[in-house]
Amino acid sequence: MSNPVRENLRLRAALNSATGLIDYSAKMGVGFFLNPLMVTLLGPIFYGAWQVISQLNSYMATADIRAATSLKFILSKNRSVNSDNELKEEVSAALYSNLVFTPVYIILGLFVVWFAPILSGVEPQYFNTVRVASALLVFSFIITQFFFLFESTLHGMNLSYKRIGIRAFITIIGGVSSALVLYADYGIEGLAVVQICIATLIGFSFWWIVKKTIPWFEFVRVTRLKVISFIKLSSWYMLMKLSDLLSQSVDMILLGYLAGPKYVSVYAITKYLMVAASGLVRTISGSSSVGIAKFIGEKSYKKLLEARYQLVLIQWILIIISGSLVCIFNKSFISIWTDKDFFSGQIETYLIVIIALFTMLYQVDSSIINSTLRIKxxxxxxxxxxxxxxxxxxxxxxxxxxxxxxxxxxAGMFFLSISLSFLVMKETQSDYKIFNIFFSRTSIFGVTIISIANWCSKYVDVNNWIEFIIYVIFTSLILLVITWYLALSKRQRNILQKTIKLIKNK
Structure with a gap:
């Protein structure tokens, strides 16, 4: 057995979350400046096509044996109970599994490239352009699959904070390069080339960090049976990825196919602000969920549920504030950022926020179930x-x-949110009460605050960035106070305050 290192889970969760927030902020910051440029220089048709092929490229993951994903959850569950040699074998089995499936990546990539222009809804004269860009994105995907093993190792060992700032720096470089490519009129093909460069740079940076940070890390020989066993486990994660993609990442593809690329452009711009906000919440919950996954390996379900409860409370606070802000200011944001014609409407904005609410709430439960390695x-x-x-x-x-x-x-998110909550309660042998999900003080006040904010949006019209920033900051403070005292009980406030103090003291 390896000598287990005592972890301050709260501190590491805070550090990992900070790292994720820096990376995500860089990504959203680049998107903030790059998206209007893409809309202007590519035009709505090619911008919509780029959104579709980017999402379509994610379906390459159905050919991915999910070796890196399996590795992450295996390490997060067993890092405190397995020996160094056992951990080396898991890492090595993940690498060999990826090698076995490389031909599958290539074959599926050919299908993606061929159907990309058809599903994006572009005219026949643009088919070759879309196919070239799609082929380059497929190549970027294959590069990512191998380098992702290093990122998953860091993530699974609860050491994501060791890479703080590096991904963000590379993302900014990629954003600047993308802008130069657009100004040079290289179009979506040029953007795809930039994606290959970014994937390569990020991959080598993770390799360097892992080699420097984790003493036991190396690839060793493993038996064929070990690789086969790893592939069998990973096959479940491959199916999970496919199901997740069908559930969450088919919207732009089918909207483009059923309504056309212009609707995709408007939809992508309208949901941008909520996607950015919900991504921040997912970053926090994802970074923390890996840390608490060790309780599954140790079968400390009481500690697991306590940590889950705290994470869900934090999510609710962030969801209420961010969702309300999006409802109030989304129309003004889009008018200043791009053009008011790219705003779908207030009803659409409200639905986007409610969807994000359900999506964010089940993220913690989703991560917990993944870490059990029982995902059927x-x-x-x-x-x-x-x-x-x-x-x-x-x-x-x-x-x-x-x-x-x-x-x-x-409709799909509503069903999924209830189901995943039930599965966690079943896994931890706890009571499942649907009443606590939809009729608790936090949920009732939370949805009410968001709904009132959506109604207030018709009285808001901001015309410049200075006013926008001032109003957002002022409104955020008001929402924080309202949420803290109305949506949370005194007991819940005490729990969060105690957690914050423990992070500071350690």
């Missing part, structure tokens, strides 16, 4: 959620366009 039931409920949404897409999108799309997504 999760796959089934996620696929069921996807089927619900996809059937509704074809029924509603042709007539109701974006609103039909959002109603379809919401």
């Amino acid at each position: 039931n999760k796959i089934l409920v996620t696929l069921s959620s996807a089927i619900i949404s996809i059937v509704l897409y074809f029924l509603l999108v042709p007539d109701y366009k974006t609103i039909g799309l959002l109603i379809s997504i919401l």
